[in-house]
Amino acid sequence: MNAVRRAFDSDVFLGVVRYRVAIILVATIVVSASLVPGILEFRALSLSLDRISTTALVAVGLTVVLLAGKLDLSGGAILALSGITAIGLQEELGQVPAAVVGIGVGVLAGIVNGFLVVVLRINSLVATLASMLFFRALCHFITESRPFSGLDPLFGLVVSRPIEGTVTLRTIIFILLLVALHLWLTRAVAGRNLFAVGSNPVAAEASGIRANGYVFGTFVFAGTTAGAAGVIQSLSVNTGSPVFGESTSLLAIAAVVIGGTRLEGGRASALGTLGGLLVMAILTTAMEFSNVPAYIQNIVTGVILLLLILLDRFVSGKKGRNLSLTAFLRSVRRARRNPENERTHAP
Amino acid sequence: MNVSTATVPGGRIVRQSWASRYGATLAMPAGIVVLLVLGTVLSDRFLSVGNLTNVLINMSIVGIIVVGMTFVFVSRGMADLSVPATVAVGGILVLMLDDVIGTWPAALVGVLVASLAGVVNGVLVGYAGLNPVITTLASGIIVLGIAQAFVGGVIVYGQDAAAKDVLTGRLFGVVPVIVLIFLLVALLGHLALARSVFGRWTYAVGSNPHATEASAVPIRLVKAGAFVLTATLAGLSGVLLGISLQAARPEIGTGYEFDAITAVVVGGVSLLGGSGSIPRAIGGLLFVTLLNNILILQGVPSEPQGMVKGALIAGAVALDVYLRRRGGRE
Numbered sequence: 001m002n003a004v005r006r007a008f009d010s011d012v013f014l015g016v017v018r019y020r021v022a023i024i025l026v027a028t029i030v031v032s033a034s035l036v037p038g039i040l041e042f043r044a045l046s047l048s049l050d051r052i053s054t055t056a057l058v059a060v061g062l063t064v065v066l067l068a069g070k071l072d073l074s075g076g077a078i079l080a081l082s083g084i085t086a087i088g089l090q091e092e093l094g095q096v097p098a099a100v101v102g103i104g105v106g107v108l109a110g111i112v113n114g115f116l117v118v119v120l121r122i123n124s125l126v127a128t129l130a131s132m133l134f135f136r137a138l139c140h141f142i143t144e145s146r147p148f149s150g151l152d153p154l155f156g157l158v159v160s161r162p163i164e165g166t167v168t169l170r171t172i173i174f175i176l177l178l179v180a181l182h183l184w185l186t187r188a189v190a191g192r193n194l195f196a197v198g199s200n201p202v203a204a205e206a207s208g209i210r211a212n213g214y215v216f217g218t219f220v221f222a223g224t225t226a227g228a229a230g231v232i233q234s235l236s237v238n239t240g241s242p243v244f245g246e247s248t249s250l251l252a253i254a255a256v257v258i259g260g261t262r263l264e265g266g267r268a269s270a271l272g273t274l275g276g277l278l279v280m281a282i283l284t285t286a287m288e289f290s291n292v293p294a295y296i297q298n299i300v301t302g303v304i305l306l307l308l309i310l311l312d313r314f315v316s317g318k319k320g321r322n323l324s325l326t327a328f329l330r331s332v333r334r335a336r337r338n339p340e341n342e343r344t345h346a347p
Numbered sequence: 348m349n350v351s352t353a354t355v356p357g358g359r360i361v362r363q364s365w366a367s368r369y370g371a372t373l374a375m376p377a378g379i380v381v382l383l384v385l386g387t388v389l390s391d392r393f394l395s396v397g398n399l400t401n402v403l404i405n406m407s408i409v410g411i412i413v414v415g416m417t418f419v420f421v422s423r424g425m426a427d428l429s430v431p432a433t434v435a436v437g438g439i440l441v442l443m444l445d446d447v448i449g450t451w452p453a454a455l456v457g458v459l460v461a462s463l464a465g466v467v468n469g470v471l472v473g474y475a476g477l478n479p480v481i482t483t484l485a486s487g488i489i490v491l492g493i494a495q496a497f498v499g500g501v502i503v504y505g506q507d508a509a510a511k512d513v514l515t516g517r518l519f520g521v522v523p524v525i526v527l528i529f530l531l532v533a534l535l536g537h538l539a540l541a542r543s544v545f546g547r548w549t550y551a552v553g554s555n556p557h558a559t560e561a562s563a564v565p566i567r568l569v570k571a572g573a574f575v576l577t578a579t580l581a582g583l584s585g586v587l588l589g590i591s592l593q594a595a596r597p598e599i600g601t602g603y604e605f606d607a608i609t610a611v612v613v614g615g616v617s618l619l620g621g622s623g624s625i626p627r628a629i630g631g632l633l634f635v636t637l638l639n640n641i642l643i644l645q646g647v648p649s650e651p652q653g654m655v656k657g658a659l660i661a662g663a664v665a666l667d668v669y670l671r672r673r674g675g676r677e
Contacts, residue, residue, distance in 0.1 A: 071481070120665035125480040126618055130660035133605055135651025145650065181457065250488060253481065263478050295597075299492035300486040306550070309477055309485075 019313050020273035020308075021259050028279045032286035039286055045161060048285035049171045051279075052255075054079065054245075056174040057229035057276045059252040060181060061222030063273045066256055067185075068118060069265020073269035074251060075226040076245035077135035078109045082110060082227035083234030083244055084139055087150040095155050099231050106227010109135060118212045129158035139242035147241035156235035157209075172234050175203045175274070177225070182270035194218070199266030228347045247298065254305040255280045262312050375614065375630040382637045383651030390644040398640070400523065407529035407608045410629060411584045414536035415577030416607040417628040421540065422573045423553040425479040429468060432580040433461040433578045434600025435494050437585025442505040442595050443498070450510040453573050454586045461557045462575055462581020463492045469571030483574075505593035514591045525587060532580065537625040590641065608654045610635055611665040619671060636661065646653030657665025 016023065032039050039045075065072045081280040086102030109131070116127035126127065150156075159170045185191040192216055196204040201211040229248075234240050258265065258274030258279050280301075287297050376526055386393035412430055419427050437457040444453035472479045492521050505511070516524050540546040548569045549559025551559040584603070589595040616633025639652055 041647060054419055073480075073484075116661055117666070120661070121668045122661065122664045123618060125427070126479075126664055129426070129480070129605075129608070130657045130664070132657075133405070133660065134654050134657030137650055137657060141650040141654065144648075250484060263481060294497070295492040295495035295600075298488045299496075302489040302492070305485045306477075306482065306489070307470070309481060310475055313475055 032335035048281040052281035053170040067268035074132035076248040078226040079230035079245035083231030084240035086231040087240035102231040110223015111222040114216035160236035415580035418573040429483040430604035431485040431600035432490035434585035437582035438589030438595035461665035462579035465575035465578025468574040473571030
């Protein structure tokens, strides 16, 4: 028992947990490639990335919300609402303005969430659960529960057609967004502040960071990306539907958590989310190629999510450990050089 | 021992105004009376035995789940989102097994398997300390997926019309049997929460987990118990639904989790744990059901009801948070 606890407590194990996304990604690729031949061909990969792109946009926003220690369950409903707006207003406004208004609806929805959480101080899970219910019902109300199509089916091809036979525009959008988010989180002061808000809002406030402002901002950002996801999704299929995005939130949460972001806040990585999305993309495509029904895919997503938050729970109590990649490599090197002394740490 | 400490935990010794002393207890009955008057004025079909009986039948199935969800709320377990899955498990199992082992044994199996899902939730939330909402969201997807895989994603039909007649029948030709079952569950749940040791522990865990743990109360068991109870009762709901409809699909329980949460928070049971009671939660359920009934009688389509529910949840929880903060400052 003691040996097990020590193994759990070792820096190597903690490092593995921290950088699990790389391990999970490699494992997924190996298993998928051995079960489904041809999945690693460029066209198949490009297709799987395109399939995940709307979920990915929701996941980008969710990464920031989770980092701030909150949660947003309303992404899927905002996605549907923005999509309906972007398609429904095409006749009155024209296609491009309608799309912009669609994203604007996402921003507004994010402001509503931020208001509920920051001003009314409702627990973020319950607040976004309520707003999810509200937005979803609003979608059904506007559309009378019927999907409807837009003016020009060719308009949406801009986002969903592979550019020069490579990847689609929406794939590029979400990858660029994730890279930009990574730079912002690691290089900008505001990004670093967000980590502080997520780990300890009271301490952050005491250090002169407006924690509430940051939390509000994360919800607006998540609403915006969910709105963009909805507009892109609806334009590409030229349909506004009240049932779009019903399983998006769970899929996005799973991708973000695979990427090493903790539900309790204070730890997140945009590149990790990218890795998590790649895992979900390849996994979904592999399962579809092998005729696995949708409900089995849901089971797989749910099990992965549960196992990872369970894992996070058991290795989360270690405070004050420097687990950056460099420190991790240093400790591994030290452990190799000096096996008896493996549990001493640099101050 | 003073019983009222259980329903008003943390009772700070402050001088209360008349309004704040009786406001909380009287607000819900007053709201229900207002709705009854409003309904009578707006529609002549509202205040009839037939319509009000329908209201009771409609709230019975959700009401059974509300009893369990109240335990989850009081023990500060936030909410159980796996309810649709456990309802489906109950409904599907009873109809699949009814021609093999008979309807009533099948009903027992349905409830037991549903409670098994609750045990999984309870272990993950109570013992491993995971976030309840995310855990039950994921476990709900898993259980629902297993149920769908089990039936191949189609509708299951029942064979036992006699059992259906028993459930949809009326005792003495007046009281619907399903309402009786709900009232029995509610009464037992109320006694368990307000009068039993487990109920006291539930309040204690919800108001101050650390102090409760220091008092040697098995807080993990209590938290887990709330989820097991909710899953068991949701399974019972599913069984009753399955028998009375004689048909069940995997989506049979969709929306019940929101209906139950709406009822509980509108009833004034705090999301922050430690307060609330079964009668209050059922008062909330009655309020929401009457409101829906009035909207339907007014010819309002069913879609805005979801909006009303969402707004009610947000509004009720915000009010609770506001009152708690004000209470803390005084």
